[in-house]
Amino acid sequence: MDAARERGVERLAESLRSAERIAVLTGAGFSAESGVPTFRDAMTGMWAKFDPLRLATPEAFAADPETVTRWYDWRRELLASCKPNPGHAALAELERWSRSRGSRLTVLTQNVDGLHHAAGGEDVVELHGSLRVWRCTKTGREVADPPFPFNEYPPRSQWGGLLRPGVVWFGEMLPPDAVEAAEEALATCDLFISAGTSAEVHPAAGFAQRAAARGAATAEINRDPTPISGLVDVSIRGMTGQVLPRLLELATAD
Ligand code: OAD
Numbered sequence: 001m002d003a004a005r006e007r008g009v010e011r012l013a014e015s016l017r018s019a020e021r022i023a024v025l026t027g028a029g030f031s032a033e034s035g036v037p038t039f040r041d042a043m044t045g046m047w048a049k050f051d052p053l054r055l056a057t058p059e060a061f062a063a064d065p066e067t068v069t070r071w072y073d074w075r076r077e078l079l080a081s082c083k084p085n086p087g088h089a090a091l092a093e094l095e096r097w098s099r100s101r102g103s104r105l106t107v108l109t110q111n112v113d114g115l116h117h118a119a120g121g122e123d124v125v126e127l128h129g130s131l132r133v134w135r136c137t138k139t140g141r142e143v144a145d146p147p148f149p150f151n152e153y154p155p156r157s158q159w160g161g162l163l164r165p166g167v168v169w170f171g172e173m174l175p176p177d178a179v180e181a182a183e184e185a186l187a188t189c190d191l192f193i194s195a196g197t198s199a200e201v202h203p204a205a206g207f208a209q210r211a212a213a214r215g216a217a218t219a220e221i222n223r224d225p226t227p228i229s230g231l232v233d234v235s236i237r238g239m240t241g242q243v244l245p246r247l248l249e250l251a252t253a254d
Helices: 003-018 028-032 058-063 065-080 086-100 176-188 204-213 240-252
Strands: 021-026 104-109 124-126 129-136 142-144 163-167 191-195 217-222 234-237
Touching (some): 003 191, 003 217, 003 240, 021 086, 021 204, 058 065, 065 129, 065 163, 104 176, 124 176, 176 204, 204 217, 217 240
Parallel strands (some): 021 104, 104 124, 191 217, 217 234
């Protein structure tokens, strides 16, 4: 690890040791080392190959539910071979460590892949929903882990409505319970960390600024610079799968 990065990780480890309420925002970069594609990377990102307006909006689903469903099926299939990476494991461990010393760490994730939970994370808020939970468009009832592939396309629920993925599409509201949990974490945290997100999609994009305005310490861990890099107290340039395990090591050292 280069010297500047190591110094950043040391500073953040110090903040973690004194923090009582920690909020960690994660994005697609956090799962990149698990093999899940990001969205905005120029060559490999999902939005470089697919048009979000044709796949991730309520209008796209209304116009062509089969294509939209098959795209989410492709993502479910991809995910079936992805496992949590060392970043997920270290963050789940930091959550347990925080709990053991009477503090609390909440993960606010924009990811729909369930990998924080798969790594053992418990205090995890899925801001953009989940690829594993689908919803009947007629009754609003949820169906967990529906069969893959579906028997028919577009698939219907047992209540007769079309089944849609339980993710948040562009133009939709975030799940109210997730918003409430995120608001609580943001209103009370004394340390906010943004990790593996381009910090371009709202409302998550504004979280660092809001935490800083309240006087919380702020940090970013990202492979590339982002719009919040200049705003945070500690900006660590690196891969979350490498930085998080080192952070865990330093924060929890006796
Ligand atoms: P993006 O694809 O916009 O950004 C991923 C960020 O992670 C970029 O800044 C990369 O530089 C960085 N990155 C990539 N690999 C990394 C690694 N191994 N370690 C650390 N950083 C890494 O993804 P998000 O910020 O999650 O929304 O995008 C936010 C939302 O936009 C998504 O939830 C999705 C998308 O459109 C919806 O679909 C509604």
